[in-house]
Amino acid sequence: MLDRTTPHIAIAGGGIGGLAVALALHQQGTPVRVYEKAAKLTEVGAGLSVWNNATHVLKALGLLNAAIAKGQVITQLVLKSEDGKVLNRTWVNQYATPALGMHRADLHTLLRQQLSPNRIQLNHTFQRRYEQVGQKVHVSSSRLLP
Numbered sequence: 001m002l003d004r005t006t007p008h009i010a011i012a013g014g015g016i017g018g019l020a021v022a023l024a025l026h027q028q029g030t031p032v033r034v035y036e037k038a039a040k041l042t043e044v045g046a047g048l049s050v051w052n053n054a055t056h057v058l059k060a061l062g063l064l065n066a067a068i069a070k071g072q073v074i075t076q077l078v079l080k081s082e083d084g085k086v087l088n089r090t091w092v093n094q095y096a097t098p099a100l101g102m103h104r105a106d107l108h109t110l111l112r113q114q115l116s117p118n119r120i121q122l123n124h125t126f127q128r129r130y131e132q133v134g135q136k137v138h139v140s141s142s143r144l145l146p
């Protein structure tokens with residue numbers, strides 16, 4: 001259980017990036033907490049192409065199979081002219097992990113479900129005020145931690 005006196009890594013923003021970093025650190029045993037300015041983590045977004053480098057990270061997080069189950073494997077990118085003529089074709093199926101098409105909300109949910117709710121502090125906006133004192137960095141934020 002984290003409280004405000006427990007040293008931890010603070011991550012500003014509970015988007016895909018913030019949650020992925022939080023999960024990676026958490027899995028390494030590092031105390032971490034995500035501070036998100038929104039009052040609620042809503043399942044917003046549209047379709048994402050999750051490229052092979054990103055699915056490589058999902059594999060390391062233990063989420064690749066779950067992501068594949070939620071999305072569609074992409075094997076090639078085809079660029080066509082207005083009249084349907086193929087201008088360029090790029091295969092993306094020769095890497096160790098697949099490229100996927102999936103909804104941002106599904107990816108966000110997958111990541112979020114791996115973190116206990118007390119690792120995500122909602123309604124908390126980080127102000128951009130940092131002060132370095134020796135080896136410590138003081139971060140001013142808009143609310144006191146609970």
Ligand SMILES: Cc1cc2nc3c(=O)[nH]c(=O)nc-3n(C[C@H](O)[C@H](O)[C@H](O)COP(=O)(O)OP(=O)(O)OC[C@H]3O[C@@H](n4cnc5c(N)ncnc54)[C@H](O)[C@@H]3O)c2cc1C
Nearest residue numbers: 012013014015016017018035036037038048049124125126
């Ligand atoms: C239309 C569109 C299509 C895209 N398609 C693709 C695609 O196909 N493939 C792909 O890889 N990428 C795509 N992207 C880019 C991808 O969505 C972003 O790179 C990715 O979502 C960025 O993640 P993030 O976590 O850094 O930021 P975000 O998802 O933007 O999350 C940032 C979070 O931080 C919170 N926040 C911001 N400021 C503060 C603060 N001061 N304090 C606390 N919380 C804060 C916000 O509320 C938000 O929840 C697309 C982007 C757009 C707009």
